[in-house]
Amino acid sequence: MEDELHDDGAAVREPLDAVEAPEPRRPGRRRDAAKDAAIVAAAHQLLVERGFDAMTMDDVAERAGVGKATVYRRWTTKVHLAVEAMTTAIPALTLDAVPDTGSLRGDLMTIPALIHRAREDAATDLLGPARDHPEIADQLHQRLARDRVTVLRGLLERAQVRGEVAPDRDLDLIAVVGPAVIFYAKAFSGEVFSPELLERVIDGVVLPLALLRP
Amino acid sequence: MEDELHDDGAAVREPLDAVEAPEPRRPGRRRDAAKDAAIVAAAHQLLVERGFDAMTMDDVAERAGVGKATVYRRWTTKVHLAVEAMTTAIPALTLDAVPDTGSLRGDLMTIPALIHRAREDAATDLLGPARDHPEIADQLHQRLARDRVTVLRGLLERAQVRGEVAPDRDLDLIAVVGPAVIFYAKAFSGEVFSPELLERVIDGVVLPLALLRP
Amino acid sequence: MEDELHDDGAAVREPLDAVEAPEPRRPGRRRDAAKDAAIVAAAHQLLVERGFDAMTMDDVAERAGVGKATVYRRWTTKVHLAVEAMTTAIPALTLDAVPDTGSLRGDLMTIPALIHRAREDAATDLLGPARDHPEIADQLHQRLARDRVTVLRGLLERAQVRGEVAPDRDLDLIAVVGPAVIFYAKAFSGEVFSPELLERVIDGVVLPLALLRP
Amino acid sequence: MEDELHDDGAAVREPLDAVEAPEPRRPGRRRDAAKDAAIVAAAHQLLVERGFDAMTMDDVAERAGVGKATVYRRWTTKVHLAVEAMTTAIPALTLDAVPDTGSLRGDLMTIPALIHRAREDAATDLLGPARDHPEIADQLHQRLARDRVTVLRGLLERAQVRGEVAPDRDLDLIAVVGPAVIFYAKAFSGEVFSPELLERVIDGVVLPLALLRP
DNA sequence: TCTTAATCGAGACGGTACGTCGTGTCTTTCC
DNA sequence: GGAAAGACACGACGTACCGTCTCGATTAAGA
Structure with missing residues (x-):
C-alpha cells in the first residue's frame, strides 16, 4: 500500500x-x-x-x-x-476489525479502542509539510481519515440492511461527520478524545441523522 | 485583541x-x-x-x-x-455581519462570502508549530474556529426564538458540525470549499439536526 | 595580498x-x-x-x-x-629581514631561523587539493617558494655588487637550487631540515655555483 | 617489488x-x-x-x-x-637503460624521454596522504625520487672514472640537485618539464658542480 | 540647540539541521 | 572461495534558516 x-x-x-x-x-x-x-x-x-x-x-x-x-x-x-x-x-482499519454488535449504536461505541491519541497529534504536524508532496499527503489522508470514514460507512450500510438506517440517507456525508467533529475539537480547542465526547457525537449527531424517524 | x-x-x-x-x-x-x-x-x-x-x-x-x-x-x-x-x-466574524434573512437556511447560505479559502490552507500549517505556544494556538483557534462557531450558534438561537429550531437541541454541538465537516474535507482530501459542499452540509446535516421534525 | x-x-x-x-x-x-x-x-x-x-x-x-x-x-x-x-x-619574508653579515656565506647561514618546519609538512598536503583552484595554488606558491627564492636572489645580488659573485652567473637558477634541494629531501626521504643539511647545501652547491673561481 | x-x-x-x-x-x-x-x-x-x-x-x-x-x-x-x-x-629506471654517450653532458641530455609528466602531477597529491603510511611513502619515494637519483649518481661515477668529474666531489648531493630543481619548479610554479629547463639545469648547475675546473 | 534614547536597514553572527557523498566493510547470489 | 552488485556504519561537507547582535543613520523628546 x-x-x-x-x-x-x-x-x-x-x-x-x-x-x-x-x-x-x-x-x-x-x-x-x-x-x-x-x-x-x-x-x-x-x-x-x-x-x-x-x-x-x-x-x-x-x-x-x-x-x-x-x-x-x-x-x-x-x-x-x-x-x-x-x-x-496507526494500524490499517478495516470493517472486519469492528465486531458486529447487532445495533448501530453498539457498533459505534466500540470505536474508542481503535484510536491512538498521541500519534494523531504528531500527524497533524505533517499536514502542512506534506502539502508539497501530494503522494505523501495522500498516504497521510488515507490512514488518518479515509480508512476510518470507510469503516464507518460500512457500519452504516450494515445497519441499513438491518433496517435500522433509513434507505434515503447520504451515508457518505454521515460517515464523515463523526471523525470531523472529533478532529475539529482536538485541533481547535485541544479537547482530547474521550468516550464522553464520542458518546455526545454519536447520540447528538450520527444517530439522529442516520436512524429512521420514530 | x-x-x-x-x-x-x-x-x-x-x-x-x-x-x-x-x-x-x-x-x-x-x-x-x-x-x-x-x-x-x-x-x-x-x-x-x-x-x-x-x-x-x-x-x-x-x-x-x-x-x-x-x-x-x-x-x-x-x-x-x-x-x-x-x-x-481573516476578518473577525460577528453575528451582526450576517444578514437576518428570516429563515435558518437562508442565513446559513450567506456564509460562503465570509470564507477566504487560500488563507485557511496556510493556517493548517500552523496547527503543529503553534502547539508549543498555547497563547498563540489560542489566537489561531479563536479566528479560525471559535468565532465561526459562535456566529453559527447565534444563528441557531435566532432560529430557535423564531420557532424554527426545536427547543431541546444541543446547539453547541450542532454549531460545530458544519465547520468541522468542511475543515475535515479540506484537510484530508484536499476538497476545496465550494457552495455545493456547503449546501450539502446544510441540507444533509445542519438542518436535519436542528429543525423541528415534521 | x-x-x-x-x-x-x-x-x-x-x-x-x-x-x-x-x-x-x-x-x-x-x-x-x-x-x-x-x-x-x-x-x-x-x-x-x-x-x-x-x-x-x-x-x-x-x-x-x-x-x-x-x-x-x-x-x-x-x-x-x-x-x-x-x-x-608563515610570515612574509623580505630581504630587509636578513641581516647583512658582509659575506654571502654569512648571510645564507642566518636562514634557519626563518624556517618553520611543522607548517611546511602541512603545506605539502595542500599542493594537491589546491591544484584545482589556481588562485589558491598561487598564494601557496608565493609564500612557500617564491618569497624565499626572491630573498635569496637579493642576497646573491648584494654579493654580486660586493664583488663576491661572478657577474655572469644565472642568479635566478642559483637562487632556486637551495630551497629545491631542501624541499626535495624532506618530501622524498623525510629528511628533516637541519643546520647540517643547510650547510652542506650552501658549501656544496650554492657557493661553488655563485662565487668567483679562485 | x-x-x-x-x-x-x-x-x-x-x-x-x-x-x-x-x-x-x-x-x-x-x-x-x-x-x-x-x-x-x-x-x-x-x-x-x-x-x-x-x-x-x-x-x-x-x-x-x-x-x-x-x-x-x-x-x-x-x-x-x-x-x-x-x-x-612510472617504469623503474635503471642505469642500464641510459645509453653511454661518452660524455656526462650527452648522458644527461638523454633523460627527457624517461620522464612522464602527467603522472608526476598526480603523484604530488600523494605526498600528504602517504605520510601516515610509512611503507607507502617509501614506495612512492623510491620510484619518484630515489630511482632517479641513483641513476644520476651512476652517471656521475661513470664520468668520474672517465676523468670528467673531479674526484673530490659530493656526488650524492650533485645527483639530487637536478631532480630537486625540476620538481620544485613544477610543484611551486606549475612550470612544466621541458627540454629547455633540463638544459638550463644541466649547464647551469650540474655540470659546473661536477666537472673539473678548467 | 544639543543631548539622549529609541527605531531603522543592512547584514554579521552562533547554533544547528539538512541532505549528499566518500571510505572501507559486509552480505547476497552466482560461478 | 572469488566475483559483481550494492547495502551498510560512520562521519565530513557545504547550505540554509532562526533569532540575536552590531553598525551608522535617522528621528523625536527633553534640557
Whole structure:
C-alpha cells in the first residue's frame, strides 16, 4: 500500500499468475528489512516524544543504530519518513476489525479502542509539510481519515440492511461527520478524545441523522 | 485583541480620560506603524504562496522592505508572526455581519462570502508549530474556529426564538458540525470549499439536526 | 595580498590620493576582524596537529568559538581556509629581514631561523587539493617558494655588487637550487631540515655555483 | 617489488623447478590477474584526469568493470591503490637503460624521454596522504625520487672514472640537485618539464658542480 | 540647540539541521 | 572461495534558516 513511497529497491514484481517467471533477482546485498523497522520505530518514538520539528534525522539514525545514508536510501526526505512512521504506527482499519454488535449504536461505541491519541497529534504536524508532496499527503489522508470514514460507512450500510438506517440517507456525508467533529475539537480547542465526547457525537449527531424517524 | 502577542513597545497606554496623566512618553524615535502593516502583508503573501515552512524571515523582511530586527522587535518568533498574519487576514466574524434573512437556511447560505479559502490552507500549517505556544494556538483557534462557531450558534438561537429550531437541541454541538465537516474535507482530501459542499452540509446535516421534525 | 582569496566584504577601496572620497561604507554590521584571526589560528593549530584531511570545518568553527557560517562567509572552501592558515602562519619574508653579515656565506647561514618546519609538512598536503583552484595554488606558491627564492636572489645580488659573485652567473637558477634541494629531501626521504643539511647545501652547491673561481 | 603492498593472496609461490611439490593450492577460485591490471589502469586514468581527492573508489571499480570488494581485496586503502597506480605507471629506471654517450653532458641530455609528466602531477597529491603510511611513502619515494637519483649518481661515477668529474666531489648531493630543481619548479610554479629547463639545469648547475675546473 | 534614547536597514553572527557523498566493510547470489 | 552488485556504519561537507547582535543613520523628546 505504501509501495509508492517506500522504494523497496526490488524489480517490479511479477504478477502472481506468472508462475514460471524465475524471479530474476538482481545481485547485491538486499536491503535489510529489520533496518526498515528499526528506523520507522525510532522515527515514531521521536515524533511522539518531541514532535516533527524537533525530530532530527541524525537522532533517528542513531536511535535506530543505523547510518544516515541508510535512512535516506529508503526515504528521500524527513517528511517522507515521518509520514511513513505515523501511518505505520496507526494500524490499517478495516470493517472486519469492528465486531458486529447487532445495533448501530453498539457498533459505534466500540470505536474508542481503535484510536491512538498521541500519534494523531504528531500527524497533524505533517499536514502542512506534506502539502508539497501530494503522494505523501495522500498516504497521510488515507490512514488518518479515509480508512476510518470507510469503516464507518460500512457500519452504516450494515445497519441499513438491518433496517435500522433509513434507505434515503447520504451515508457518505454521515460517515464523515463523526471523525470531523472529533478532529475539529482536538485541533481547535485541544479537547482530547474521550468516550464522553464520542458518546455526545454519536447520540447528538450520527444517530439522529442516520436512524429512521420514530 | 492581539496585544499579548504583538508587543507594542510603548508604555501601557493610559485611558483616554486620564487627562492629568502627563504621558510619560520615552524619548527616541517612535515605531512606524506602516512597518507593521508592511510586515504582516509580506508574511501573509509568503504564507499563501509557499506555506509556513518555506516562508523565511529574511524573505519577509526583504519583501516588506524592512530589516530583520524590525520584524523581531514586533514579533518574537516566526510562529507569532505567521499567526498574526493569518488571523489578521481573516476578518473577525460577528453575528451582526450576517444578514437576518428570516429563515435558518437562508442565513446559513450567506456564509460562503465570509470564507477566504487560500488563507485557511496556510493556517493548517500552523496547527503543529503553534502547539508549543498555547497563547498563540489560542489566537489561531479563536479566528479560525471559535468565532465561526459562535456566529453559527447565534444563528441557531435566532432560529430557535423564531420557532424554527426545536427547543431541546444541543446547539453547541450542532454549531460545530458544519465547520468541522468542511475543515475535515479540506484537510484530508484536499476538497476545496465550494457552495455545493456547503449546501450539502446544510441540507444533509445542519438542518436535519436542528429543525423541528415534521 | 590575499585580497583575492579573502573576500573582504568591503567596497573597492579608494586610491590613497583620492582625499575627498568620503569612503562610502556600506551599511550593516562589519565583519569582526577578531573572528578572522580566531578562525585562522584554529585552522592552523588543527592543520599542524592533525594534517589537512583530519582537520574538520566543524572543529575549526568550534575551536574558534564561531559558527560554521562565519567560517564559510570568509572562505568558500576548506582548501581556501587551509591555504590561508598556512600562508598566514608563515610570515612574509623580505630581504630587509636578513641581516647583512658582509659575506654571502654569512648571510645564507642566518636562514634557519626563518624556517618553520611543522607548517611546511602541512603545506605539502595542500599542493594537491589546491591544484584545482589556481588562485589558491598561487598564494601557496608565493609564500612557500617564491618569497624565499626572491630573498635569496637579493642576497646573491648584494654579493654580486660586493664583488663576491661572478657577474655572469644565472642568479635566478642559483637562487632556486637551495630551497629545491631542501624541499626535495624532506618530501622524498623525510629528511628533516637541519643546520647540517643547510650547510652542506650552501658549501656544496650554492657557493661553488655563485662565487668567483679562485 | 610491490609485494609488501600488493597482497598476493596466494600461497608463497614454489620455485618453478620444485616439480615434486604437490602444490598445496587452497581451494576456491583463483584471483584473476587481469583484474589487477584493469584496476590499476582505471585508477591511473582517474588519478591523471582528476587528481587524488576527486578520484573515487566507486569510480575506479566501475571503470575497471569490477566490484568494490575486488579492489579492496587487493589494496587495503585508496592511498595504497593510488601509490601502486602511480608507481606502476612510472617504469623503474635503471642505469642500464641510459645509453653511454661518452660524455656526462650527452648522458644527461638523454633523460627527457624517461620522464612522464602527467603522472608526476598526480603523484604530488600523494605526498600528504602517504605520510601516515610509512611503507607507502617509501614506495612512492623510491620510484619518484630515489630511482632517479641513483641513476644520476651512476652517471656521475661513470664520468668520474672517465676523468670528467673531479674526484673530490659530493656526488650524492650533485645527483639530487637536478631532480630537486625540476620538481620544485613544477610543484611551486606549475612550470612544466621541458627540454629547455633540463638544459638550463644541466649547464647551469650540474655540470659546473661536477666537472673539473678548467 | 544639543543631548539622549529609541527605531531603522543592512547584514554579521552562533547554533544547528539538512541532505549528499566518500571510505572501507559486509552480505547476497552466482560461478 | 572469488566475483559483481550494492547495502551498510560512520562521519565530513557545504547550505540554509532562526533569532540575536552590531553598525551608522535617522528621528523625536527633553534640557
